[in-house]
Amino acid sequence: MFVDEVKILVKAGSGGDGCSAFRREKCVPDGGPSGGNGGNGGNIIFKVDLGLKTLLDLRYQKEIKAPKGVNGSGSNKTGKNGEDVIIKVPQGTTIKDLDTNLIIADLIHKDDEVLIARGGVGGRGNAAFATNRNTAPTLSENGEPGEVKELLVELRLLADVGLVGMPSVGKSTLLSKISASKPKIAEYHFTTLSPNLGVVKTKSNRVFVVADLPGLIEGASKGEGLGDKFLKHIERTKVVAHIIDISGSEGRDPYSDYILINNELKNFSEKLANKKQVVLANKIDVEGAKEKLKEFISKVNVPIYEMSAINSYNIDLVLEKLADMLDKENEEPLFDESKFESHILYKFEKEKPFIIEKINNDTYNIKGKEIEKIFKMTKFSNDEAVKRFANKLRKLGIDEELKKLGAKENDSVRILGYEFEYKE
Numbered sequence: 344m345f346v347d348e349v350k351i352l353v354k355a356g357s358g359g360d361g362c363s364a365f366r367r368e369k370c371v372p373d374g375g376p377s378g379g380n381g382g383n384g385g386n387i388i389f390k391v392d393l394g395l396k397t398l399l400d401l402r403y404q405k406e407i408k409a410p411k412g413v414n415g416s417g418s419n420k421t422g423k424n425g426e427d428v429i430i431k432v433p434q435g436t437t438i439k440d441l442d443t444n445l446i447i448a449d450l451i452h453k454d455d456e457v458l459i460a461r462g463g464v465g466g467r468g469n470a471a472f473a474t475n476r477n478t479a480p481t482l483s484e485n486g487e488p489g490e491v492k493e494l495l496v497e498l499r500l501l502a503d504v505g506l507v508g509m510p511s512v513g514k515s516t517l518l519s520k521i522s523a524s525k526p527k528i529a530e531y532h533f534t535t536l537s538p539n540l541g542v543v544k545t546k547s548n549r550v551f552v553v554a555d556l557p558g559l560i561e562g563a564s565k566g567e568g569l570g571d572k573f574l575k576h577i578e579r580t581k582v583v584a585h586i587i588d589i590s591g592s593e594g595r596d597p598y599s600d601y602i603l604i605n606n607e608l609k610n611f612s613e614k615l616a617n618k619k620q621v622v623l624a625n626k627i628d629v630e631g632a633k634e635k636l637k638e639f640i641s642k643v644n645v646p647i648y649e650m651s652a653i654n655s656y657n658i659d660l661v662l663e664k665l666a667d668m669l670d671k672e673n674e675e676p677l678f679d680e681s682k683f684e685s686h687i688l689y690k691f692e693k694e695k696p697f698i699i700e701k702i703n704n705d706t707y708n709i710k711g712k713e714i715e716k717i718f719k720m721t722k723f724s725n726d727e728a729v730k731r732f733a734n735k736l737r738k739l740g741i742d743e744e745l746k747k748l749g750a751k752e753n754d755s756v757r758i759l760g761y762e763f764e765y766k767e
Contacts, residue, residue, distance in 0.1 A: 345396075345397050345399075345538070346397050346398045346399045346401075346402050346498075347397065347398060347497065347498040347499075347575075347576070348398070348495070348496070348497050348498070349398050349401045349402055349495075349496050350405075350441070350493065350494065350495055350496075351401060351404060351405060351406065351407060351493075351494050351496060352405065352406045352407070352491070352492070352493050352494075353387045353406075353407050353408075353430075353459060353460045353491070353492050353494060354387075354406065354407070354408045354409065354460065354489060354490075354491045355384055355385065355386055355387050355409045355460035355461055355462040355463065355489030355490045355491070356383075356384025356385035356386075356408070356409040356410045356411045356412060356425035356462045356463065356489045357384045357411045357412070357462075357463045357486045357487065357488050357489050358381050358382065358383055358384050358411075358412045358462065358463035358464045358465035358466055358485075358486025358487045358489075359380075359381025359382045359383075359384075359411060359412035359413045359414040359415060359422035359423075359425075359465045359466065359486045360381045360414045360415065360465075360466045360483070360484070360485045360486050360722075361378060361379070361380050361381050361414075361415050361465065361466035361467045361468035361469070361471070361483035361484045361485075361486075362378035362379050362380075362381075362414060362415040362416050362417060362420075362468045362469070362483055363376075363378045363468065363469040363481055363482065363483040363725065364376070364377050364378040364379075364416070364417035364418075364468070364469065365377060365378075365479070366417075366418070375470075375473065375478065375479065376468075376469040376470045376472070376473050376479055376480055376481075377417050377418055377419050377468075377470055378415060378416075378417065378419075378468030378469040378470050378483050379415030379416055379417070379418070379419045379420040379421045379422065379468045379470065380415045380421045380422070380465045380466065380467050380468050380471060381412050381413065381414050381415045381421075381422045381465030381466045381468075381484075381486045382412030382413045382414075382415075382421060382422035382423045382424040382425065382465045383412050383424045383425065383462050383463065383464055383465050384409060384410070384411055384412045384424075384425045384462030384463040384464075384465075384486065384487075384489040385409030385410045385411075385412075385424070385425030385426050385427050385428055385462050385489075386409060386427045386428070386458050386459075386460065386461055386462045387407065387409050387427075387428050387430065387458070387459045387460040387490075388427050388428065388429045388430065388456055388457065388458050388459065389429075389430050389432055389436070389438055389448065389450065389456065389457050389459055390429050390430070390431055390432070390450075390455070390456035391431075391432060391433070391434050391436070391450050391452065391453055391454065391455045391456065392431035392432065392433065393434065393453055395431060395432060395433040396433055396540075397433065397498065398432065398433070398436070398496060398498050400431070401430070401432075401496060407428060407430065408428070409425055409426070409427065409428040409460070409462060409489065410425035410426055410428075411425050411486065411489075412424055412425045412462070412463070412465045412486055413425075414486075415465065415466070415468045415483075419468070419470055421465070422465060424462075424465075425462055427462075429456075432450060432496065432498075433498055434450065434451060434452070434453065434455075434501050435450070435451055435498055435499045435500055435501045435579060436449075436450045436496060436497070436498050437449045437450075437496070437497045437498075437499060437677075437678075438450070438457070438459060438494055438495075438496055439494065439495040439496075439497070440492055440493075440494065440684060441492075441493040441494060441495055442492070442493060443684060445682065445683060445684040446678055446682050446683050446684065447459060447494075447683075447684050449676075449677065449678060451501065451579075459492065459494070460489065460490040460491065460492050461489070461490050462489045462490075463486050463487030463488050463489045463490075464486070464487045465486050465487075466483060466484030466485045466486045466487070466720055467483060467484045468483050469481060469482060469483045480727060481725055481726075481727050482722070482725050482727040482728040482731060483722060483725070483728070484720045484721070484722065484728075485719060485720045485721065485722055486720070487716065487719075487720055488716065488719050497575070499575050499576055499578055499579050499677070500538055500540060500554050500576040500579065501552065501579055502540060502552045502553060502554035502576070502577070502579065502580050503551040503552050503553070503580060503581050503582065503669050504551060504552070504553045504554070504580055504581070504582045504583075504584050504665055504669070505553075505554050505556060505576070505577030505580035505582070505583050505584065506518065506553060506554065506555045506556060506584050506586055507556055507577065507583060507584070507585055507586070507604055507608070508585055508586035508587060508588075508600070508604065509588070509595065509600050509603075509604070511588075511593065512586045512587060512588040512600075512625060512626075513586055513588070513625040513626065513652040513653070514555045514556070514586050515539065515555055516652040516653055517555075517586065517623070517625070517650075517652040517658070518539055518541045518553060518555040520652055520655055520658055521541060521543045521553065521658060521662060522541025522542055522543050522553065523541065523542070538554050538555065538556050538576045539554070539555045540552060540553070540554055540555075541553050541555070543662060545659070545662045545663050545666050546659055546662075546663065547663060547666065549663075549666040549669075549670075551665070551666060551669055553584075554576055554577060554580065556574070556576060556577060574607070574608070574611045574612075574615070575611075577615065577618075578612060578614070578615055578677055579677055580618065581618070581619065581668075581669055581672040581674070582618065582619045582620070582621060582665060582668050582669060582672065583608070583615070583618045583619070583620045583621075584620075584621050584622075584623055584665065585601060585604055585605075585620060585621070585622045585623065586623045586625050586652075587600055587601055587622055587623065587624055587625060587639070588600070588625060588626050589624035589625060589626060589627060589632050589635055589636050589639060589649070590626040590627075590629035590630075590631060590632035590635065591631075591635060592626060592629055597624075597635055597639050598638075598639055598642050598643070601622065601639075601643065619668055619672060620645050620646075621645060621646045621647075621648065621664070621665065621668065622639075622643065622645055622646070622647045622648070623648055623650055623661060624636050624639065624647055624648065624649045624650065625650055625651065625652055626651060626652075626653075627649040627650060627651050627656065627657075628651040628653075628654055628656060636649060646664065646668075648660065648661050648664055696711050696712070696713035696714060696739055697709055697710065697711035697713065697714045697739060697741060697744075698710045698711055699741070699744050699745065699748060701748055701749075702757075705751070705754045705755060706754065706755045706756075706757065707745060707748065707750060707754065707755070707756050707757065707765075708756075708757045708758075709741065709756065709757065709758050713739075714736075714739065714741070714758065715758070715759055717732065717735055718732070718758050718759055718761075719759075745765060746767075750765045751765070751767075752765065752766065752767055753765065753766075
């Protein structure tokens, strides 16, 4: 089954919790804190696998989790890091963050790999908090939560030439003649239900890859037929080859078909419409085709080559012409830099680490990534840790902000669903 688009949720591993422990050894009178740090959580990594041609392996994996880091232990032992989860995908895979709608990575080379979700840092054990003033701290931290991302993973086939055309014009027949690919061929529309790739070698020993796409119909770019599902697979191609039934054997007009296909390409993507194009006038051996070709040539200003896929007429010439066109075309990036997460310019001013919502006269809700991270890493069962948490809130300016909003003694303050009492 050909699967070229999946939505998945990835969760990197949280860091292991730090340990609170004290050394108690014979003949060591002043045993100090010895709680070790937790290990880091596992990362989520995407990596190209040349053996894969579809995203089928991801279709039923709605959620992928990396393991948590191991908790720290006594005797200053640091917990083991969680293992990274490596997700293998085909060449040509694009990964987009659905929260920001920005592209995280476009994996087009055989050794490409990218860290998509970073595992959390391990929490510190009480040994890490020892100072000259506090030589025996009891507090330790929970591990930092790992990153969670909802992703759209899309496959766009890597091919040099994309074959487009109306249904049953001979695209699959041509591909079967010029490569070892064996697409399904029959005398009815939409025989091709998924893109087919073929590696082509010309008489001059030049090699390139051709993609045969399911037939386009009017409205394909908006969801009609099968075209909209597969048009994206020619976005990476250098040359678009229109295969036209120049004989009009099914009662269609070759020029009208050509205009319709170009309109669908333009409606789908301006970039796609501006790619180098060539017309392959197929079924030239059918009676009346030569006259229709003359009429077609008078209306179109692109390279046109007559051929017959079924009889292999002129195919070698067509392949050499396509190879000549490819030699002149440079590879261009599929996406503008502005579409990538890594190229977004962030504001110079530091964003506020929290937002306070006044729910009613005596209840306030605090939100924000930084404050939520501090909350999750605090062990509230330890008085020293609670005190440290309160000091952090004060330093962030939360107490002052609550006071401005009219908070009074014993009002409720919520963070991630947990309630605290406000103290002046």
